[in-house]
Amino acid sequence: MKIIVLVKQVPDTASKIEIQKGGQAIIEDEIKWVMNPYDEIAVEEALILKETFGGEVTVISLGPERVKSTISTALAMGADKGVFITGEKIEDLDPVNVARALAQKASAMEYDLIFAGQRGVDEDRGIVGALAAEYLKLPKVSLATKVEISENQETAVIERTAEGRTEIIESSLPLLITTEKGLNEPRYATMRRIMMARKKPIEKIGLEDIGLDESHFKEKSLKIIKLLPPKERAAGIIIEAETPQKKASELGRILRDEAKVI
């Protein structure tokens, strides 16, 4: 079974996000870059399927030079090959063209399944997977919490938990699946695996290698006018009383009479 995983590098969720002067980008100096947590789940699921059916797992990632470390992490987890799409000002690509680039590369490869995390925890858009599925004319199931592939590797049964319920969906392959927390517990890349992964191939390509050019940088479906820090919340009130019970009834009163939320 040939599986492609689309992987993104994002700031660690513990990172503090500060905005550059001018409000066009975040300050990257202090940021620790990691694999998007949902993409770790995607890589893990691909590896689990490879263990069952055999085959090959390829990760594709797009971004500046630093992204290579995230591809290496995926290889250390057990992926076989990496594709690194990079170039000058690659960060300026909009999501439509990011998806187009990923899909272009994937379309030149053989695959039965494509996995992607349900969203990047940086921009929180959750659209690149869906766009890539459209460009590849693939059916797509998002937010998977369970994936089962039939023995003949022709169909998949996927559980997705959304809207407070669980749906069971059957689809033919090839298929694009976006992964949700709960699908699996991603493995850690051990030191031994990290060493072993150094020998694994990473194919580095530019946008021109997959038919994208300058025009794709200019054509933007979205433009950031500015980034703003979150609005400060007004200082809160600490409820003072002699006993926990008295604090509780004061809180009850506030919820009813002041905040009027119950």
Add this chain to the structure above:
Amino acid sequence: MGKGVMIVAEQQNGEIKKNSYEIASEGKKIADALGVSATLLLIGSEIKDEAQVFFEYGISRVIVADHTELNDYSNEVYASIAEIVVKENGPSHLIVGATAQGKDLAATLAGRFNVGLAQDCTELTVDSGKLIATRPVYAGKAYAVIEFGERYPHIATIRPNTVSVVKVEIPIEGDVEEISYPLNGTNYKTKLKEVIRKGDETVDLTEAEKIVSGGRGVKSTENFKLIEKLAASINASVGASRSAVDAGWRPFEEQVGQTGKVVSPNLYIACGISGAVQHLAGMSTSKTVIAINKDPDAPIFQMADYGVVDDLFEVVPALIEDIEKNK
């Protein structure tokens, strides 16, 4: 550029979602600001009569795709129907709810039309005839103000509980239109086989109006019954911090935070949650925040409108008693 604003409303088991009234109101507001009319699409089963209500929100045309097979959301089927309706009507803007379903559908439509999609917006405005969207990024650690490109329709999804529901003074007089669409299952590659519902129809946390969340301080699966009891007393949904989920006390779908659900309720009660950056990021647009925690230095208190520094195992039972007594 096409014309008109199209709103894609949602139903769950034949009932229109609260969020759909929000996006209908917001869609109408944007249509007014752009000087165009608002059309609404609702896909579901036995929803034609229900859909009539949208005329009260100033929607000029209400279109439904109504069939028993459309009761449950399917990306492939719903997207095909929405694509047909968009092509026929050529709206310049599509307004969708930032629910699990709405975000999924909007993403597919963005791909079909090769256009910009602003997901999970908390504010939409119109400036010189152009739609400007404000949306949280990095789970609310920053906000991006964005404009759209040259291609239409421009699509925005709106985070539940962030915009007001507003009816118009004089409802539009109109009839709900039914459209036809291809519905034979054979053309679709995906098939919804089964839906497993939890006892009562629970709302997704992202759409919940009230949430009671527990964290590390709750200490066990068993103790979470107390959180459930408080939630039940005020008709709220239960949420959990990452540590509570990682400890196996609660299912992953209840996790609130940057790697879980991003929520925006009117009331968020955090019990025994210290307030790690990634948790705060997931609930920062909640309206009223209550924190109950023993540790006065817990970061959650900086986010809270009202705080109780005390043992949750003393405060929460007393709070439930007080709420029940005053019902």
